[in-house]
Amino acid sequence: MELQSGERIIYRGHPSWRAILGFYLLGILIAAGVGVVVEIADSTSMGVIVAAVIVGITILAGLVKRIATVYTISDRRLNIKRGIVARKVQETRLQRVQNVNYSQSVYERIMQIGDVDFDTAGTDDSGFVFAGVAQPEQVVERVDRATHHSAGDPALEAESREPGT
Numbered sequence: 001m002e003l004q005s006g007e008r009i010i011y012r013g014h015p016s017w018r019a020i021l022g023f024y025l026l027g028i029l030i031a032a033g034v035g036v037v038v039e040i041a042d043s044t045s046m047g048v049i050v051a052a053v054i055v056g057i058t059i060l061a062g063l064v065k066r067i068a069t070v071y072t073i074s075d076r077r078l079n080i081k082r083g084i085v086a087r088k089v090q091e092t093r094l095q096r097v098q099n100v101n102y103s104q105s106v107y108e109r110i111m112q113i114g115d116v117d118f119d120t121a122g123t124d125d126s127g128f129v130f131a132g133v134a135q136p137e138q139v140v141e142r143v144d145r146a147t148h149h150s151a152g153d154p155a156l157e158a159e160s161r162e163p164g165t
Helices: 017-041 046-067 106-111 136-150 154-161
Strands: 009-013 069-074 077-082 088-093 097-103 113-120 129-134
Touching: 009 129, 009 136, 017 046, 017 106, 017 129, 046 069, 069 129, 069 136, 097 136, 106 113, 113 136, 129 136
Parallel strands: none
Antiparallel strands: 009 069, 069 077, 077 088, 097 113, 113 129
16 A cells, blocks of 8 residues: 555554464365375375375465455555455545444454454445454554544544653
8 A cells, every 4th residue: 555645554464364274274174085085096195195285275375365465554544455466455535434343253252353344435345344353353443543533533632642652
């Protein structure tokens, strides 16, 4: 995200590595299953090799997906950038944000990850979600503080001027 003059970054992150653990576990289970089937069908040790290749591809795919997704919150905009070769970018002005919600399943609460969903004014952009972020409540708090600050909330402006904060 190219910053405009005077714009500052409030949050920048990727999906948490803990959010990818389920993907890794599924890949390992599939690799084990395919490895067993290949081992039974072929008496050579090809099942182990096939399973290792599937695990390697799973780990690489999870890593690329995590690194290739960047979530950014500035004091003016929200930005989601996905992809390395092909790229998809979603962006909205902070003033357009009407609601910020986060959700966590039981598993996600244990792993301290969740999805932060942004509702924006005048758009049908239902897919504006920071998925799998660590400490989603802190992301919501940062957006809330930034939207109040950009709207000229006098309480937050006074707070930001207090020494030691």
